[in-house]
Amino acid sequence: MNLDDIGEFGFIARIRKRAGSCADLVLGIGDDCAVSRLKPGELLLTSTDLLIEDVHFRRAWSDLKTLGRKSVSVNVSDVAAMGGRPFSLYLGLGIPAGWTLEELDAFADGVVEACAAYGAVLAGGDTCRSPGPLFISVTVEGRVPEGELVSRAGARPGDLLWVSGSLGDSALALRELLAGRRPDVQSAARHHDPCARVALGRALAAQGLATSMIDVSDGLLADLGHLLDSSAVGARVARAALPVSSFFRAALREDPSLMDLALSGGEDYELLFTSPPEQAAAVSALVANGVAVTQIGHILPQDDGLQLVDAQGNPCPLPRSGFDHFG
């Protein structure tokens, strides 16, 4: 069956049936706006992301359900990076001609499944034809208790610098895909189906452990640069301390230059954060949803800039600083 057979409003009704509901969503899909309720003392967090075919993804590389899941996760990751929990997601879809209902259902299933996994609801959206590639826009709303908000701007000299999980896996898979090779299963999963670190972000925020935080989407050094700019500080990063997975380490043994992927590959969707040194034990004890954290450096005064050092403490050259859509 084709989209033309059921029309725009048939398609919306079909998505609406899948979308579910939650207590604080007063009205979901089916009115001019979604209507939500916040609790007293909660702040509203909102972030929007675009995913465009042949820019952010290729149809041939991933099934559509997984693409739907990824569209949600990359957006929810921004809420995690402020210490919040997502509650609503809004989906815009510009759909090329010829898509089947089965394809759209698979994509919608992935969106709804990922929303549910993060405790959020698909609350609204917009659909239309695209005369070009598939266009996806996602907007997430989350909440955080007012005193627990963690922005990019609170890092202070002396704070320790931490990152969650492991770096470079997603970029390693992308490198293989771009070269026409098949990435191994584990790095492919990190690239196609990343996981937003909501539980870790909440734990850091609720326990007051993070002085600043950002998610790693453009690449570790690029996103660290954003955090340093916002906080008006510098940092030293120990290259040998960067957490990498066992399969990334195996690849690294074959080609040491792959370390640049961990430094600036991007799409890790890990949390990069700072914490006062006296909280080091509490932070390293945090393992949220099986995700560990690793100290990778510390914060310096702004004039010291961003320094990368090797195992002996000697300065290393900085690789190119992450992805720029127009640079």
Add this chain to the structure above:
Amino acid sequence: MNLDDIGEFGFIARIRKRAGSCADLVLGIGDDCAVSRLKPGELLLTSTDLLIEDVHFRRAWSDLKTLGRKSVSVNVSDVAAMGGRPFSLYLGLGIPAGWTLEELDAFADGVVEACAAYGAVLAGGDTCRSPGPLFISVTVEGRVPEGELVSRAGARPGDLLWVSGSLGDSALALRELLAGRRPDVQSAARHHDPCARVALGRALAAQGLATSMIDVSDGLLADLGHLLDSSAVGARVARAALPVSSFFRAALREDPSLMDLALSGGEDYELLFTSPPEQAAAVSALVANGVAVTQIGHILPQDDGLQLVDAQGNPCPLPRSGFDHFG
């Protein structure tokens, strides 16, 4: 100067400078999420819209500043239709190669200007390259006191049916544009630079006059159909009562079939609402920001369906029922 010269983060910094701020926006552009505060007893309203080049607009038909304004207005119109006020807007931009900074500045100026006119702030967004046409996503957040929310679902048999302003002007301009003719200045303004009826929606909501409301984007009869479905009622609409502008009336004298544009042309961005008959005097006395309201029919039980009648009360055939992106 070109976008490539300043890069993605240069462009974001340039937009950020324009974006302004407001009291309840705790953090705007420049972190992982925007952060906002709602007042106790307020509900959050959220709506997202897509505008895709050669689907929703053509570059040759409108200057970019006006396109920026329209992108905001069509989205804010959804907040107006729930009785709310907008406070934040989020902009996603997929930009084809070759755009100049001057073009992007013009578009951004239009977005920021329209936000300011509605009392809202550009609070976040995402930008990237588009390998296809210009792709715009807009998401608006608004607020409404909990007891004043007006959904599509409250119309009751006996309620009067009202619409604001005038119908068909925008569709008249679009018809001229599609035919390769130059529309007159007034209908062109309605098409390219519509005005969301925020003041009227607020007045209706605050005074408790509307039992249901929707904005007219797909066409009067199509949007009325949505309202009737949500409220589980029918309606009779008097064709002779439909409010049209003086320039639309002049065109109508030449070609009476143009009446279909007022019934189902779409993109009017007027408010269509129902009100109890005992409030008729209060409703007709409402003139918000110079926009009058007109009674065009009344609500019937659901089994009576949607009826269109002529000046003598005789049934008229219903024209095609509005725009469907996939139908």
